[in-house]
Amino acid sequence: MDEATALRLAGQAIDQVGGNRYVYQNPRHPFARNAVRAFEIEGYRVIVRFGEISSPAIVEVEGWVFEVREEGLVTLFGPSFR
Numbered sequence: 001m002d003e004a005t006a007l008r009l010a011g012q013a014i015d016q017v018g019g020n021r022y023v024y025q026n027p028r029h030p031f032a033r034n035a036v037r038a039f040e041i042e043g044y045r046v047i048v049r050f051g052e053i054s055s056p057a058i059v060e061v062e063g064w065v066f067e068v069r070e071e072g073l074v075t076l077f078g079p080s081f082r
Contacts, residue, residue, distance in 0.1 A: 001044070003078060006064035010073055013039045013046040013059060024070045027051045 017023055017037055028035035028050040037048045044062055051057035057068035063079025 001062045001064070001079075003064065003075060006061040006078075007066065007073060007075070009041050009044055009046050009061050010059040010064070010066045012041050013037070013048050013061075014068060014073070017048050020068055020072060021070055023048065023050055023057045023068045027053055027057075 014020055014023055016039060035050050035052075037050075039046045039048070047060040048068075049058050049060070051068070058076070059066045059068060059073065065076045065078075066073040067076050
């Protein structure tokens with residue numbers, strides 16, 4: 001999967017949760033039941049992890065990891081190929 005596709009799927013998952021601002025500005029307790037949301041979009045597993053006080057909110061899609069910021073998603077790293 002390329003970065004553009006992963007970014008598009010991550011954006012769709014963020015929209016389903018409530019948008020960038022909602023995910024970014026609503027940190028969860030690390031053991032809260034609603035700290036992680038998982039979706040299947042177009043056959044791919046997309047995981048949204050709400051931020052905590054010491055860690056950012058992130059979205060994972062097939063090895064791609066994006067940080068959720070108020071202004072949008074930022075690529076942290078992609079899948080490693082060995």
